[in-house]
Amino acid sequence: MDSSAVYPRPVLKKLPLYQSGKPPAAIEGLTPYKLASNENPYAPIKAATDAIVTAATSELVQRYPETTYTQLRTLIGETYHVPIEDVVVGAGSLGVFTALVQTYAGTGEDGALDEVIIPWRSFEAYPIVIRSAGANDVMVPVQDNGEHDLEAMLEAITDRTRIIVLCTPNNPTGPVLTEQVVREFIERVPEHILVVIDGAYVEFVRNDGVVNYLELYREFSNVAVLRTFSKAHGLANLRVGYAVAPEQICAPMRTVMSAFPTSTVGVEAAYASLSNMDEVMANTEKVVGERRRVWRALDALGYNPPATEANFVWLPLGEKSQAFADACGAQALSVRAFAPEGVRVSIGEVEANDRLIQVATDFAE
Structure with missing residues (x-):
């Protein structure tokens, strides 16, 4: 029996693959953080x-x-x-x-x-x-x-x-x-x-x-x-x-x-x-505070992130996008590269955001 007789719809060849955020690599001595999927770093209420x-x-x-x-x-x-x-x-x-x-x-x-x-x-x-x-x-x-x-x-x-x-x-x-x-x-x-x-x-x-x-x-x-x-x-x-x-x-x-x-x-x-939306919004306020801090740091470093009202920051790095994502990966941070356009960084735990700022500082030098 010829298995090639069964084939998918031609439209599938025209579909881009959805790239979900990858988990961070394990690096000895570093707590891994996933900043690739816009997930809430805080547990549900x-x-x-x-x-x-x-x-x-x-x-x-x-x-x-x-x-x-x-x-x-x-x-x-x-x-x-x-x-x-x-x-x-x-x-x-x-x-x-x-x-x-x-x-x-x-x-x-x-x-x-x-x-x-x-x-x-x-x-x-x-x-x-x-x-x-x-x-x-x-x-x-x-x-x-x-x-x-x-x-x-x-x-x-x-x-x-x-x-x-x-x-x-x-x-x-x-x-x-x-x-x-x-x-x-x-x-x-x-x-x-x-x-x-x-x-x-x-x-x-x-x-x-x-x-x-x-x-x-x-x-x-x-x-x-x-x-x-x-x-x-x-x-x-x-x-x-x-x-x-x-x-x-x-x-x-x-x-x-x-x-x-x-x-x-x-x-x-x-x-x-x-x-219990009051509790939910209290968690979002913590994320928003960290978003502002991360955005200001990245802006001061010359990354020119667009104004953001979400739980992530966009870095329009162009051809440097994958290199930046790799630099983050080397520090147990996973971010989402959209090469060759830019990198999206989700706002995470305070330690994760601190490390992201440090990676960005070193990368900019």
Whole structure:
């Protein structure tokens, strides 16, 4: 039997590989730190870990989750003053984004590919999801300061455009779009085009012009806001995220969502964490303080990092990107190189950040 008779879809040849952050190498005498995946260096709050233990040791584990996630959606609705019908829960914000793309972009009945406009560089999973759905990703380069080029994104709109993605704060460069700027942008977007605001890092934002982008969902019928429990809540391993969008956008998504997108363990932890946002935000404040310290040090060293409102800093090192990542690796720090563009460094524990600054100081000499 010829095994070559079974072959994958041709589109797979066009998909970039998702490069997850690698663990740090073990170096004798040094505590290793992973600064490559934008993970929260602080553990989930106690209420969340207690919920994990309770759910994992109950009979819930051998049962399928309740697929509407009504309790968590209700709490999200009460917390942010949105109807429960406007909330969709999935496997992280990426899982929800995947459902959005599969629902609203793909290959048309005429064989033509829909288009999804994305900033670039941005979250590297975007083109993988878009191309897998049978659509084209239209990459609009970010500006030299790491910010979205919104005018260029508007100019990229064609009659095939179905979705525009705004990643704010932008991963991996860090700048944020104020809600007024986004409002003015959406006003110029045709109302049949879905605007997805990926706010995975919004809890780390301290810009007065940003709350949570939900006012924009209330003002415009073509807006979906993505949120996650992976970053600020420290629940990355449990894969819980959600979208807030008008019901007419959410309802069709549920057709393509997998039957059991996330677990009861994850949902119970997310519920407990969201119920104690004061504690969660206290943890983010520690990260923000370290972010400011690291950014200032790197800026003083001449690295010219863009202004960041996330839990990471971007170093536009160009051809030196891999060399810098290697220098970090030699000191038991893993960072994320996007060669030949730059390096993204997640904010970690104080000792990890101190060591990163020292590596950057030595590298600059």
